[in-house]
Amino acid sequence: MKNHVEARNVVKRFGPTVALNGAGIAIAEGETHALVGRNGAGKSTLVSILTGLQPADEGEVLFSGEPAPVLADRDAWRQRVACVYQKSTIIPALTVAENLFLNRQATKGLKINWRGLRAEARELLDTYEVDVDVRALAGDLTVEQRQLVEIARALSFGARFIILDEPTARLDGAAIERLFGRMRSLREQGVTMMYISHHLDEVYEICQSVTVFRDARHIVTRSVADLPHDELVAAMTGEATVAYEARPHTPAETVVLSGQGLTLGGRYQDIDISVKSGEVVGLAGSASSGKVGLAETLVGLRRADSGTVMVKGAPVKPGDVPAALRAGLGFVPEDRHHEGFVPLLSVGENATFPIARKLGRYGIVSPARRRAKADELIKNLDIKTEGPDQPVGDLSGGNAQKVVFARALVDDPAALVVINPTAGVDVKAKQALLGAVEDAVERGAGAVVVSDELDDLRICDRVLVMFHGRIVKDVPRGWTDHELVAVMEGIEE
Amino acid sequence: MTTLTAPVPRVRLARFRDLTLVPVIVILLVVGAFLDPTFMTAGNLTNVLQQQAAISLLVLAEAMILIAGKFDLSLESTVGTAPAIAVMLVIPVTAGGFGLGLPGALVIPLALLVGAAIGAFNGFLIVRFKLSAFIVTLAMLIIVHGFLQGPTEGKTLFQLPDSILYLGSATWLGLPAAIWIAGALFAAGIFGLGYLRLGRALYAIGGNADAARAAGIRVDRVLYGVFILGGTLAALAGILETGRLGAIGNNQGVGWIFMVFAAAVIGGVSMDGGKGTILGALTGVLVIGLVQNILTLIGVSGFWQPVIYGGIILIALMISRIAGGKAQD
Numbered sequence: 001m002k003n004h005v006e007a008r009n010v011v012k013r014f015g016p017t018v019a020l021n022g023a024g025i026a027i028a029e030g031e032t033h034a035l036v037g038r039n040g041a042g043k044s045t046l047v048s049i050l051t052g053l054q055p056a057d058e059g060e061v062l063f064s065g066e067p068a069p070v071l072a073d074r075d076a077w078r079q080r081v082a083c084v085y086q087k088s089t090i091i092p093a094l095t096v097a098e099n100l101f102l103n104r105q106a107t108k109g110l111k112i113n114w115r116g117l118r119a120e121a122r123e124l125l126d127t128y129e130v131d132v133d134v135r136a137l138a139g140d141l142t143v144e145q146r147q148l149v150e151i152a153r154a155l156s157f158g159a160r161f162i163i164l165d166e167p168t169a170r171l172d173g174a175a176i177e178r179l180f181g182r183m184r185s186l187r188e189q190g191v192t193m194m195y196i197s198h199h200l201d202e203v204y205e206i207c208q209s210v211t212v213f214r215d216a217r218h219i220v221t222r223s224v225a226d227l228p229h230d231e232l233v234a235a236m237t238g239e240a241t242v243a244y245e246a247r248p249h250t251p252a253e254t255v256v257l258s259g260q261g262l263t264l265g266g267r268y269q270d271i272d273i274s275v276k277s278g279e280v281v282g283l284a285g286s287a288s289s290g291k292v293g294l295a296e297t298l299v300g301l302r303r304a305d306s307g308t309v310m311v312k313g314a315p316v317k318p319g320d321v322p323a324a325l326r327a328g329l330g331f332v333p334e335d336r337h338h339e340g341f342v343p344l345l346s347v348g349e350n351a352t353f354p355i356a357r358k359l360g361r362y363g364i365v366s367p368a369r370r371r372a373k374a375d376e377l378i379k380n381l382d383i384k385t386e387g388p389d390q391p392v393g394d395l396s397g398g399n400a401q402k403v404v405f406a407r408a409l410v411d412d413p414a415a416l417v418v419i420n421p422t423a424g425v426d427v428k429a430k431q432a433l434l435g436a437v438e439d440a441v442e443r444g445a446g447a448v449v450v451s452d453e454l455d456d457l458r459i460c461d462r463v464l465v466m467f468h469g470r471i472v473k474d475v476p477r478g479w480t481d482h483e484l485v486a487v488m489e490g491i492e493e
Numbered sequence: 494m495t496t497l498t499a500p501v502p503r504v505r506l507a508r509f510r511d512l513t514l515v516p517v518i519v520i521l522l523v524v525g526a527f528l529d530p531t532f533m534t535a536g537n538l539t540n541v542l543q544q545q546a547a548i549s550l551l552v553l554a555e556a557m558i559l560i561a562g563k564f565d566l567s568l569e570s571t572v573g574t575a576p577a578i579a580v581m582l583v584i585p586v587t588a589g590g591f592g593l594g595l596p597g598a599l600v601i602p603l604a605l606l607v608g609a610a611i612g613a614f615n616g617f618l619i620v621r622f623k624l625s626a627f628i629v630t631l632a633m634l635i636i637v638h639g640f641l642q643g644p645t646e647g648k649t650l651f652q653l654p655d656s657i658l659y660l661g662s663a664t665w666l667g668l669p670a671a672i673w674i675a676g677a678l679f680a681a682g683i684f685g686l687g688y689l690r691l692g693r694a695l696y697a698i699g700g701n702a703d704a705a706r707a708a709g710i711r712v713d714r715v716l717y718g719v720f721i722l723g724g725t726l727a728a729l730a731g732i733l734e735t736g737r738l739g740a741i742g743n744n745q746g747v748g749w750i751f752m753v754f755a756a757a758v759i760g761g762v763s764m765d766g767g768k769g770t771i772l773g774a775l776t777g778v779l780v781i782g783l784v785q786n787i788l789t790l791i792g793v794s795g796f797w798q799p800v801i802y803g804g805i806i807l808i809a810l811m812i813s814r815i816a817g818g819k820a821q822d
Binding site for chain 2: 051053074075078083085087088089090091092093094098102103104105107110111112114
């Protein structure tokens with residue numbers, strides 16, 4: 001079979017770090033090829049080289065056997081390869097229509113024809129059945145809508161090779177199915193795709209072959225049928241690993257976190273929830289179910305229109321994060337880049353923000369005590385870092401998320417609320433993070449786990465399924481994927 | 494797929510966001526008319542526009558630079574230095590020149606060239622060396638002003654060629670030429686940033702430079718162009734100011750940059766890049782000009798004017814914040 005895209009012996013260095021060390025990939029015409037590897041394996045670097053955003057230090061890139069165009073010739077690159085990047089490439093202050101046709105706006109002479117542009121944009125979105133107002137500002141879209149707009153834009157360049165860099169990381173089940181449906185029909189039309197994901201199930205579902213990178217090197221390329229799940233994970237981690245085993249918990253009688261009669265217009269209504277010490281409660285549901293809004297209310301990021309939140313039996317001032325933290329809540333937010341950490345500050349500082357007052361008197365933070373505490377946290381959570389002084393922005397996704405966990409756990413919370421705890425982190429980090437939740441629960445905390453990942457919910461003693469802002473079912477441990485998804489999609493009562 | 498809900502199309506208020514300062518302008522006109530009978534006369538209003546013509550070009554330049562996500566403080570120094578250097582290349586040694594004896598007709602092109610060169614140097618440091626635009630142009634503000642002070646040794650240039658005086662003092666069709674020039678350039682700016690790909694590229698770069706690059710916009714080249722255009726506009730502002738005053742003092746343009754930023758920001762241009770319009774910036778200039786004029790007319794002591802002036806800027810900011818509905822950045 002002819003190779004549509006090929007990268008050979010690519011070396012890329014960033015200062016002292018070697019991001020790719022003689023790695024390569026060969027993608028046959030018309031196949032959907034998965035690229036998997038742990039965080040930091042070099043996947044994103046390969047993407048930026050294959051899309052012509054960065055030059056390789058050594059090695060070559062071929063499209064249909066021809067050498068890649070020069071870096072400056074963006075048009076030539078875009079006719080060969082389209083990419084839906086992991087990082088959003090949407091410009092928030094511009095409208096959807098303009099984002100879709102950035103730098104190729106419909107013109108009459110030199111003048112941009114705004115009416116024509118909007119019509120073209122509407123047509124493009126209709127083609128891919130994306131129901132978004134083209135006049136809306138891109139910054140006002142939800143994550144899902146924004147991503148669909150980006151996918152539609154990537155496809156609109158007419159390239160026959162498309163890279164999807166973790167497109168499903170922040171989509172819910174139904175949206176992922178729609179995406180896969182679209183990918184299958186593209187493949188039928190002969191489009192070649194490279195698919196990057198941390199979800200190995202998706203790799204088996206949508207891809208024909210898979211390449212594994214580890215530590216900046218190419219490890220293996222094989223047809224998915226010839227590479228069983230265990231071997232794939234072993235290739236990624238360099239060692240055999242077993243699936244995460246949820247531990248049994250013994251909930252006590254004391255309720256550590258509860259909400260009564262919580263209602264927030266447009267998000268959720270009449271929610272009663274209570275979490276006991278030593279218990280893990282899951283919240284599941286589609287993106288519009290209101291689960292994230294509810295979790296954010298419990299920790300004070302949002303203020304409910306009515307109802308009360310109680311921690312350890314005492315009401316907490318609504319909509320007040322410091323009050324919630326003082327009351328004994330620990331919190332891992334939905335978007336770690338946005339609310340989770342300050343990238344330029346060190347691991348130590350990020351992890352100890354909530355307890356700064358305990359690390360010294362009169363508002364002075366003692367560096368020695370902070371360092372000692374940070375060292376302890378780094379050890380407990382197995383954070384891979386040069387030390388407490390390294391900025392969090394330099395860490396890989398999984399390790400950055402561990403810092404966010406460290407911050408949530410630093411004050412020994414009575415109740416822990418985590419939202420999408422394992423989004424965008426690799427297999428081993430995932431296990432460490434779930435382990436951290438269970439450790440906290442064994443120490444007597446109560447936990448709420450909000451997640452789009454069924455695997456995350458397996459550690460829960462019971463899962464509350466939300467649908468259109470209401471809790472529709474309380475599912476005890478022992479559910480199957482099919483059962484839970486059916487309730488989440490509102491198929492079954 | 495149809496289950497996705499589109500964001501509720503908010504009543505097309507967004508379209509009028511540019512015009513949030515219009516009520517402020519109306520209020521100022523009404524207040525001015527009550528406070529002083531001469532305010533509403535054609536002569537006075539023309540006067541306001543003429544006084545603002547030069548500084549408005551700086552606001553135009555700064556608005557474009559801010560929208561592209563950069564910064565230029567050195568524009569105010571270019572206002573004095575560009576025309577001064579050009580004049581000194583032309584006039585004899587006895588009048589304070591270099592004695593090169595270049596023809597007087599060259600003085601305007603020379604001034605624009607000096608402005609463009611300063612802009613290009615800013616661009617070089619910021620785009621090529623990736624230095625912080627704020628600090629680079631702060632240093633350039635000092636250096637460029639030094640190139641006015643040094644050669645003139647702090648003296649005012651009085652004996653100017655007629656060609657440089659013309660634009661700032663001529664009257665076309667009953668209005669000062671400076672107003673026509675500023676008006677035409679703003680019209681070009683509104684059109685360019687609203688309807689040209691190149692203009693929209695400024696928004697893309699200021700909003701998300703990586704995305705702009707991925708979309709094939711030549712980010713570095715566009716930024717260079719914006720800095721060069723900014724320097725050129727500042728030089729033109731200097732030419733207009735020189736013509737209006739008939740001389741080049743050694744502090745021409747000094748202190749303008751604060752007003753320029755105030756006008757751009759109350760006009761809705763974001764200091765973080767990617768947001769704002771030229772029309773908005775124009776309304777910002779008008780507000781500043783009217784306030785200045787009213788304060789002078791009602792005889793507020795020059796020593797107290799800054800307090801009222803700054804207060805009114807803050808009030809205008811609050812009004813546009815409430816009308817615009819979004820946090821300013």
